[in-house]
Amino acid sequence: MTEQIVVGAALLAGGRLLAARRSAPEELAGRWELPGGKVEPGEAPEAALVRELREELGVDAEVIERLPGTWPLKPPYVLQVWTTRLLPGSGAPEPLQDHDALRWLGAGELWDVDWLEPDVPAVQEVAGRLRS
Numbered sequence: 655m656t657e658q659i660v661v662g663a664a665l666l667a668g669g670r671l672l673a674a675r676r677s678a679p680e681e682l683a684g685r686w687e688l689p690g691g692k693v694e695p696g697e698a699p700e701a702a703l704v705r706e707l708r709e710e711l712g713v714d715a716e717v718i719e720r721l722p723g724t725w726p727l728k729p730p731y732v733l734q735v736w737t738t739r740l741l742p743g744s745g746a747p748e749p750l751q752d753h754d755a756l757r758w759l760g761a762g763e764l765w766d767v768d769w770l771e772p773d774v775p776a777v778q779e780v781a782g783r784l785r786s
């Protein structure tokens with residue numbers, strides 16, 4: 655089966671990471687993730703990220719760089735993560751779609767939320783960057 659990419663955004667601002675709490679489906683609701691979603695056919699992953707951030711959070715963002723790693727989700731999906739930042743003039747993120755809460759987490763707060771398991775290595779990678 656061909657892998658299908660789910661893109662996740664490590665949205666960074668002022669040394670903090672944005673975490674989003676899923677509102678659906680039932681088995682994922684209440685768990686925290688990096689905002690993002692499925693790449694559409696013919697779409698570049700970076701473009702999918704920008705689109706998903708606009709749809710889900712109402713923000714204008716840009717992609718900075720890919721975090722090393724590809725993490726398995728429910729087949730055929732795999733998670734890949736990019737650091738991103740808000741563009742000047744963007745509004746603040748709001749939980750418009752798929753989420754019912756957002757939190758900006760500082761370096762010492764990254765593990766205060768119940769991340770979906772596949773996100774844990776990505777958040778560890780971000781943790782190293784926020785400390786340095």
Ligand SMILES: Nc1nc2c([nH]c(=O)n2[C@H]2C[C@H](O)[C@@H](COP(=O)(O)OP(=O)(O)OP(=O)(O)O)O2)c(=O)[nH]1
Pocket residue numbers: 660661662682687688689690691692693706727728731733752770772773
């Ligand atoms: N967006 C996102 N999804 C994640 C993460 N970690 C993780 O296990 N997932 C899972 C949850 C979902 O089963 C799947 C992504 O689906 P999604 O519902 O976010 O995708 P989408 O916005 O494109 O929605 P749809 O087209 O299916 O309605 O990957 C993560 O950090 N971000």
